[in-house]
Amino acid sequence: MSAQPRVVVVGGGIAGLSAAFRLQEAGCDAVVLESAGPEMIGGRMATVEVSGFAVNRAATILIHSYRELIRLIAAAGLAGEVVPGSDLFGLVRDGQVRRVRLGSRRQLATGGLLTSFPLGDVGKLLRDYRRMRPLLTPHDMSPMAAADFESVTQYATRRGLRPETLEYLLDPLVSGLCLGEPEEVSAAMPFVFIDVILCGGGFFTSKEGVGFLPKGLARQLTVEYRAHVTSVEDRGDEVAVTWQRPGEPERIETAAACVLAVPPPQVPPLYAQLTHDQREFLDDAPYARSIHVAFGLDRPTxxxxMLVQASRVEHHDLCAFVLEHNLSPQRVPDGTGLVMTHLRGAWSDRNWDLGDDKVVDHVLAGVRRLGVLPELERHTTMTHVWRVSPCLIGRRPGDYRAIARFAAGFDPRGRVQLAGGDHLGHSTTNSSVCSGERAARNLLARLRGEGALAPVHH
Known part of the structure; x- marks a missing residue:
């Protein structure tokens, strides 16, 4: 072993970048192999420039309760790029937007949103949340297995919740987190979003969009772009990673260890040394694909x-609007607006090959039906259609029990570690950071045990 053991990180999303940063910080020679170009660094946390607007690819909102992510920002020297965000949330109901501030528990309790639901239903949800909150760990949702035995719809029926509570509260929570439907998603999932609402502490962003973090990390790391990895092999005393850049000869990178920071279904084709059960779990990851549209406006709305959600009662396809100019005026050029419109996963799946113009037309027809955001029709100067696959993971009944089995069977001292919020948690930036840092800690413990790194003295 050299004084700086080499570690290869496969995947330049936020999980892979956070793992590489922490490994490098601890004295490793870390290299990131990313299949895309530098403009897409961060994966689903990337931000690209479109007609003068900094447009987020998928992830949009950062929350003050994301403690691990905030510590990473500080460690990378990027705290100066953070700007505070609005916490004003809206829910479309009966053609009107009902608003509440999510950063204030007092306003949540007294505002017009929660008080519009039956008091008994709200009480049941809060009691169940208090029971589940200790199980909500961002790096590993295995503890939620204890509460994972029914769908959201089945939970609402068992608890005797009114139909409007299911359709106007639980459904938006589910669609906002995973673009899924309450009949298909585990009853445990809405409580992840309830935790954000009650304990999030408000929101923040950057004038450069959420991509400021992956871009800032990549500037401090060795990143090989357009590097397509074809195999990862644990040889016992080292790991061999085979990769190729288009038009160049195949390369075999040998290293002390490897972090596989790619979506679960992409792991089995790369890493043949998985067990049958591990392969089956990863292949079965329940993803939603997403088609969503950015609208650049010549004025604010x-x-x-900053966030408006719609129940499927109001519109069967459109589920959310993120108003970036309201999140922070610094997110857009002066006097303009930027709105991200999100469609449910089922619609995106059915219409994956629909032309961009028809996607935009469908969104605008939905906006007219909802009676919100008329500026999208009258003041748009830019549209950009994103197609992201895989996008968000939606846990089905029984999936948390499967997570617990998978986590128990994966060796934390192995030379190959997995990273990504989608493996053991949810598709959030903080879960991904937690997962990447956990993979780094596992490898550092092994490398120190082998004498490849100096031990840590406290």
Missing amino acids: RERA
Whole structure:
């Protein structure tokens, strides 16, 4: 072993970048192999420039309760790029937007949103949340197995919740987190979003979009772009990673260890040394694909909320609007607006090959039906259609029990570690950071045990 053991990180999303940063920080020679170009660093946390707007690819909102992510920002020297965000949330109901501030528990309790639901239903949800909150760990959701035995719809029926509570509260929570449907998603999932609402502490962003973090990390790391990895092999005393850049000869990178930071279904084709059960778990990851549209406007919207969600009762396809100019005026050029419109996963799946113009037309027809954001029709100067696959993971009943079995069977001292919020948690930036840092800690413990790194003295 050299004084600086080499570690290869496969995947330049936020999980892989956070793992590489922590490994490098501890004295490793870390290299990131990313299949895309530098403009897409960060994967689903990437931000690209479109007609003068910094447009987020998928992840949009950062939350003050994301403690691990905030510590990473500080460690990378990027705290100066953070700007505070609005916490005004809106829910479309009966053609109107009902608003509440999510950063204030007092306003949540007294505002017009929660008080519009039956008091008994709200009480049941809060009691169940208090019971589940100790199980909500961002790096590993295995503890949620204890509460994972029914769908959201089945939970609402068992608890005797009113139909409007299911459709106007639980459904938006589910669609906002995973673009899924309450009949298909585990009852444990809405409580992840309830935790954000009650304990999030408000929101923040950057004038460069959420991509400021992966871009800032990549500047401090060795990243090989357009590097397509074809295999990862644990040889006992080292790991061999085979990769190729288009038009160049195949390379075999040998290293002391490897972090596989790619979506679960992409792991088995790369890493043949998985067990049958591990392969089956990863292949079965329940992803939603996403088609969503960015609208650049020549003025801000009259709507003041930074996030507006819609129940499927109001519109069967459209589920959320992120108003970036309301999140922070610094997110857009002066006097303009930027709105991200999100469609449910089922619609995206059915219409994956639909042309961009028809996707935009469908969104605008939905906006007219909802009676919100008329500026999208009258003041748009830019549209950009994103197609992201895989996008968000939606846990089905029984999936948390499967997570627990998978986590118990994966060796934390192995030379190959997995990273990504989608493996043991949810598709959030903080879960991904937690997962990447956990993979780094596992490898550092092994390398120190082998004498490849100096031990840590406290």
